[in-house]
Amino acid sequence: xxxxxAAVEEEVCKEMTGEIIVSMLKILVFPGAxxxxxxxxxxxxxxxxFFARVQNRYGPLHTGLHGILQPIADFFKLLSKEDITPHxxxxxxxxxxxxxxxxxxxxxxxxxxxxxxxxxxxxxGDLIFVIFAFTLIIITVFLAGWSSMNRFSTIGSMxxxxxxxxxxxxxxxxxxxxxxxxxxxxxxxIVEWQSPNFWLILIQPLGFAVFTICLLAExxxxxxxxxxxxxxxxxxxxxxxxxxxxALLRLGRDLELLLVSALIASLYLGGPQQFWLIPPIxxxxxxxxxxxxxxxxxxxxxARFRIDQILSGMWKYLIPLAALQIILIQLGxxx
Amino acid sequence: MSxxxxxxxxxxxxxxxxxxxxxxxxxxxxxIVVDVKPxxxxxxxxxxxxFELRTYMQxxxxxxxxxxxxxxxxxxxxxQAIEELLGVEAPPxxxxxxxxxxxxxxxxxxxxxxxxxxxxxxFDTLFMYVWRDRETTLDMFEMITGNRIxxxxxxxxxxxxxxxxxxxxxxxxxxxxLEKRLRYYxxxxxxxxxxxxxxxxxxxxxxxxxVDLCAxxxxxxxxxxxxxxxxxxxxxxxDEIPFQVIVRDGCDVLARILVRCxxxxxxxxxxxxxxxxxxxxxxxxxxxxxVPQGEVVSRVEAPRGELIHYAKSNGTTKPERYKVRxxxxxxxxxxxxxxxxxxxxxIPIVLAGIDPCFACMDRMAFVDAKxxxxxxxxxxxxxxxxxxx
Numbered sequence: 001x002x003x004x005x006a007a008v009e010e011e012v013c014k015e016m017t018g019e020i021i022v023s024m025l026k027i028l029v030f031p032g033a034x035x036x037x038x039x040x041x042x043x044x045x046x047x048x049x050f051f052a053r054v055q056n057r058y059g060p061l062h063t064g065l066h067g068i069l070q071p072i073a074d075f076f077k078l079l080s081k082e083d084i085t086p087h088x089x090x091x092x093x094x095x096x097x098x099x100x101x102x103x104x105x106x107x108x109x110x111x112x113x114x115x116x117x118x119x120x121x122x123x124x125g126d127l128i129f130v131i132f133a134f135t136l137i138i139i140t141v142f143l144a145g146w147s148s149m150n151r152f153s154t155i156g157s158m159x160x161x162x163x164x165x166x167x168x169x170x171x172x173x174x175x176x177x178x179x180x181x182x183x184x185x186x187x188x189x190i191v192e193w194q195s196p197n198f199w200l201i202l203i204q205p206l207g208f209a210v211f212t213i214c215l216l217a218e219x220x221x222x223x224x225x226x227x228x229x230x231x232x233x234x235x236x237x238x239x240x241x242x243x244x245x246x247a248l249l250r251l252g253r254d255l256e257l258l259l260v261s262a263l264i265a266s267l268y269l270g271g272p273q274q275f276w277l278i279p280p281i282x283x284x285x286x287x288x289x290x291x292x293x294x295x296x297x298x299x300x301x302x303a304r305f306r307i308d309q310i311l312s313g314m315w316k317y318l319i320p321l322a323a324l325q326i327i328l329i330q331l332g333x334x335x
Numbered sequence: 336m337s338x339x340x341x342x343x344x345x346x347x348x349x350x351x352x353x354x355x356x357x358x359x360x361x362x363x364x365x366x367i368v369v370d371v372k373p374x375x376x377x378x379x380x381x382x383x384x385x386f387e388l389r390t391y392m393q394x395x396x397x398x399x400x401x402x403x404x405x406x407x408x409x410x411x412x413x414x415q416a417i418e419e420l421l422g423v424e425a426p427p428x429x430x431x432x433x434x435x436x437x438x439x440x441x442x443x444x445x446x447x448x449x450x451x452x453x454x455x456x457x458f459d460t461l462f463m464y465v466w467r468d469r470e471t472t473l474d475m476f477e478m479i480t481g482n483r484i485x486x487x488x489x490x491x492x493x494x495x496x497x498x499x500x501x502x503x504x505x506x507x508x509x510x511x512x513l514e515k516r517l518r519y520y521x522x523x524x525x526x527x528x529x530x531x532x533x534x535x536x537x538x539x540x541x542x543x544x545x546v547d548l549c550a551x552x553x554x555x556x557x558x559x560x561x562x563x564x565x566x567x568x569x570x571x572x573x574d575e576i577p578f579q580v581i582v583r584d585g586c587d588v589l590a591r592i593l594v595r596c597x598x599x600x601x602x603x604x605x606x607x608x609x610x611x612x613x614x615x616x617x618x619x620x621x622x623x624x625x626v627p628q629g630e631v632v633s634r635v636e637a638p639r640g641e642l643i644h645y646a647k648s649n650g651t652t653k654p655e656r657y658k659v660r661x662x663x664x665x666x667x668x669x670x671x672x673x674x675x676x677x678x679x680x681x682i683p684i685v686l687a688g689i690d691p692c693f694a695c696m697d698r699m700a701f702v703d704a705k706x707x708x709x710x711x712x713x714x715x716x717x718x719x720x721x722x723x724x
Binding site for chain 1: 344680682
């Protein structure tokens with residue numbers, strides 16, 4: 001019997017090690033960190049290429065097929081560049097903020113369902129966690145600009161925070177829409193709910209529009225690229241960053257783009273679904289690519305607003321629209 | 336909103352919104368500009384002195400290089416001045432060719448400016464599109480003159496090359512294409528909400544201020560003042576060509592954009608008329624090397640406004656004194672007026688709104704305002720004073 005017990009224990013141990021290894025692999029490789037890096041670089045290429053084609057330029061062309069490896073090449077080039085920490089900067093914050101800026105969207109991506117309708121980490125209320133992470137990203141941006149002690153960085157970071165004050169409230173308001181419809185605050189559950197019913201964009205188009213505009217501002221894309229308006233404040237809050245730090249900031253930006261497009265795809269476009277024999281991940285990739293292209297099209301079609309115009313515009317138009325969407329849902333339309 | 340105290344924000348000489356070195360010291364109260372102090376003279380090239388050291392023929396090429404964008408305006412102004420001193424007149428066909436080149440240059444320069452203005456307000460798509468279509472004008476220049484930028488078309492007593500019959504249909508095709516595209520952009524500028532938001536009511540320069548501060552060119556015409564050297568003091572063949580002077584009374588950046596867009600369309604009409612009614616004959620008469628004693632002032636409507644050249648000759652092959660007043664200098668006081676009371680975020684577009692060409696403008700003089708003294712220094716004296724010891 002003793003022997004048996006030991007065997008069972010060994011078996012359980014083996015199973016557990018196996019499970020740990022599998023979940024480690026899931027988090028680190030697929031559909032975790034490594035896969036997300038590749039995807040982030042791929043979407044940067046999609047964004048750059050599509051944006052360039054819209055503007056009648058070629059875009060990335062030489063590295064890899066149609067320049068598909070250009071973002072990775074840029075990343076490695078920046079890693080090898082001289083890494084400067086300005087003398088008068090707040091050094092600890094200055095060094096830490098790029099790491100946070102890159103880690104925050106990466107961590108948040110784990111709660112978004114990618115492989116199938118269940119995300120790697122799913123809990124009731126992860127939608128709120130995502131919105132909280134968006135705020136944290138902007139606070140990191142503020143700290144990054146503030147710690148650089150550069151005139152342009154300071155202005156840029158102040159503008160970033162002012163902009164956050166304008167778009168965060170309508171974004172939070174409309175994000176509740178899908179949650180009310182699905183009766184859950186978990187993104188995985190919202191995705192599951194859409195699969196037998198219908199995509200939420202069909203019944204909450206207003207919410208989709210407001211959410212996309214707010215996330216455009218979150219990404220600091222034209223017309224909301226005020227914090228890094230190059231003709232006004234050079235590179236804004238990123239002015240002083242170089243070398244490895246800039247590489248991390250760029251990767252963080254790519255991951256943020258991936259996060260935003262994945263979030264829109266999950267909340268409003270049904271996320272990963274099985275269509276006939278096509279695996280859910282392919283559907284997910286198609287949907288996110290579509291969202292990335294929509295975002296780049298929007299950023300090609302406008303001029304930059306002024307910060308006061310953003311603030312008043314968001315409060316005057318977007319918040320009432322967001323409230324209207326919630327009222328419509330409460331009246332029974334769109335759930 | 337007032338914060339009680341103001342801060343000084345320097346803008347330039349190195350700044351992404353300025354392609355040329357110039358410094359503006361802004362006094363800012365919160366987001367509002369309350370005072371502007373321009374400091375010009377960073378790009379001293381000694382070009383007026385260089386004029387005095389070269390012969391009249393060599394100086395054509397020097398005048399060409401005062402500005403890279405409006406190089407033809409400078410040579411037209413120069414050759415016109417020297418021709419007047421010599422008592423030589425360019426043949427009628429040469430005058431029409433000068434008009435064609437000048438108007439093509441106006442289209443090229445204004446298109447370049449529209450692209451830059453779009454870039455200043457973050458509308459890069461418009462920037463790319465306009466500059467793509469501007470290539471058409473450069474191709475036409477290459478066909479007519481052999482060069483894309485410094486055309487070297489004018490010479491004393493006429494032009495260097497003729498416009499041949501086989502070029503005319505190609506020019507017409509190019510003009511048709513440009514007209515179609517320009518109408519599209521004109522419509523886009525008037526209807527695109529984000530452009531209107533950034534340009535309308537920004538950088539106000541009232542008519543009275545514009546006149547008082549001696550603004551020139553499209554900046555002045557956008558403030559509702561009808562002023563154009565081509566009409567007021569016709570040179571080359573402008574007295575024979577009917578055209579409209581574009582005036583807008585918006586007094587803001589939007590009016591400046593619209594004036595320039597419509598001027599491009601008008602330039603296309605002028606070019607078409609000139610191609611139709613171009614007389615035949617020679618394009619160049621021979622001019623003597625030595626210029627008789629005398630002095631002359633010559634005026635030309637460059638794309639950026641009224642350009643003034645002054646020449647004084649002493650009977651030799653080289654001018655005794657040469658002075659160039661480029662249009663940007665005339666617009667600087669008006670620019671300071673426009674910036675006052677505006678937002679900090681509007682500084683780039685208002686600055687770009689006068690279509691500045693600082694490098695053409697900058698001269699240097701040694702003055703002591705307190706003692707009311709002026710003096711000259713040679714290169715050696717300068718080096719002794721400022722070179723690293």
